[in-house]
Amino acid sequence: MFVNDCWRKSHGECAFKSLGRLSFQPLSENPLLGPSCSTLDEMGALRQNFLTNKHQTWRLFTCLWLHAGAIHLTVNLCSVVFIGIHLEQEFGSLRIGIIYILSAFCGSLVATLFLQNRPAVSSSSALFGLLGAMLSGLIRNWKFYINKFAALVALICITMINLVLGLLPYVDNFSNIGGFISGFLIGFVLLFSPQLRQASQKKSSLFDYRVKRSIKLKLKLDRPALRSVCLVLFAIILAGCLVAVLHGVNVNQYCSWCQYIDCVPSKWWSCNDKALPCKTMVTGGRLMLTCTGNDNFRVFPFTNISQTRIEDLCSLICS
Template structure:
């Protein structure tokens, strides 16, 4: 039967056929999709960033209270003083993270291996989950917008994909350590001003749970065993723990989104119930201020 993402089924390949999308993965006979959705997001983010920088026009609008524009040779594209925006971007009135576009590369591998439909669903729902948590921690009605929550959802999905498909990876510890370091660095960026880290956290948690649901891989040898005699085939496509993770993740996802929406429509502000949580979004230092 034809797959709506991949097209018509391919002809059977030799049993020794394999591909290796990264150095940690055990090859199988699954074909890769062509990645187009994530590259399209990359282009869109770059275009929006350039437009935001042109509108910002630091040389004209910067009053000099926080220092001089960075990279003034770029003209209208020069960055705000680092004391105001340490992320090399525009001012608060047109704020956009340059890192937004650079983070999008993380979804290319997922789209190549799982297709644009599943990755697109994770991207959209992660953005929704991140927006809910961000809205619940609003401070002084300062609304945060952007694609960061959806991007962190892809990071979370990469982590859960590694966990649920643990048995088909080779250098498991190296793969896990590499991914954890990448996640930690990206979350650490959230303590800088002008960054909605609650959207990052909410998107990451949403994507993490969605990864268990959408990114299951057959256990090693199942695809190749379809060409073997019935008595020699691997009986189950997935392992028991994968099914358990799907059920648990589905329950937590539904409960989390439902609770978040109920609190949001009730007008709850979670900052009133957590006096230190604002430090998860911005930590003031001598180099920058966490101002509204």
Template structure:
């Protein structure tokens, strides 16, 4: 009507995490009949950028903690070992520090619970271990570090993208980490959610790249994230850390981020939620060309990578035979530590009330006052003797 103030279309851009990401919101306008009264603006969140309630990541944390408690219950250190740490915890007490410095169960218990054991995957068709191992942890320190990281990284991502996409990103990245680990580390078992966690970090990086146009402080955000990723991967060169799981999870998550975490461009959202009567000279596409190219290329690389990886794993291929230097990606030997992680073995001689063990690698021998020693007890004592 003549004399009415024109409806005004605005896009509010509240910051996320220190003013880094722009979130368009829908605007409803209601012009009043009096020209002297300002037009009230009612803001509603656009569905493409709505905040989700994070429940899946906390559920994952609870599931990991429950699995750790079950593992410790099954471990039953007082029954299966000569000495235990924190014996007042009963069957929840920990293996000796020399055997497991992370305050956790024995390797035989982890293997029983579903740790990644390549020989069982290849020769006994237990492919489920590629997934089950990401729900197991080697000790209290291990699970604390992983679960705190999962809460910090995962909740933020689930709030932004929802439980379906982040749940798939977590699980598939964990599988990718297990797969690369199995192709390079075939003499030891592997457990932990680190591959899935690095997948979330990889997804954050590709999400920043593919949604580049809706970010403020782009370069600062990119540099910060890259530094965090590089520092975390650098930790993987220490002994007894499965950096191949980290690298496999990161690469999987990085590619998955281009597929799952793509956002519509700002111009398309503005057009879609504009009030009637407001039209643009040219219609904006929902996604930019580079986003579509990255989506297609990443999907192809994921399908090919997982297919080829599974095929060569099930054929029993050890990629260390094809890459003589790749083992340095997981451990770099120095004067302070060795990267020799070959499993220990001992010769056992059981008499009526004594057990004599001789470490095969060091030649050290020791006699224990132990009758009818179980396999778990022998393994634990062997580990202590050889370290």
């Protein structure tokens, strides 16, 4: 938000104005209490135009570190901490770290295949990788766990909350889906048995399991064939996404309704991705922007405004 500087660039038309430079864009512009489109672009968000025309492939990695706003950051962070701690305690930091990184990258690739001409961030793909791994771990080790249904309910609730969040602008739901599928497959490869601990050291948790039966069940559930199949499937998906991205494939050309999986339009926010130009007119210290597509216009009581900010406002007027 320091880079966004809503107070100066938007001339005080911000949410939580008392924060000054750290204030957020208006909710009509970013309902997640976050920065403007131009700031997300500047910080490295995904956008179709930047990848296809300007070939800025580095955005595949920078988008993984960005959040669409304070609400997105809070929900994402709380979910990662809740799920990540339990998974790390049961399966170790190395295996969970591998799942986290691979699912994040794979989610970014999937998001690229469905990109539109608006900013998109993919930081939630790593979280969904953990959620997918949690599901595969539960399925693979179902007989281990005591609180299996509580864990399943927690998994469903966290997944649904974050999927609904992905229906808002700037949060890419396709990266979430890609991360979930990747984590699910890698989970079958790596999470074939929990780390066995002494019963005296085990604390009550969401993933409590029967220690006395663990060693015997571990031998029964350790099926190399299943792990091999899941590993091959993940490799095929990863390679296929890489090839499709390199060839500039855009699935939206073949799926007109796919855009609604990523963003659902509402009267409170816009999912418009069409770059419609605006006519600018300066009179009496006021700036009037008129959308050439629908003739909507708006008058602003200032003229000292950057071109990138004009593009942001034009996108709102034309939506």
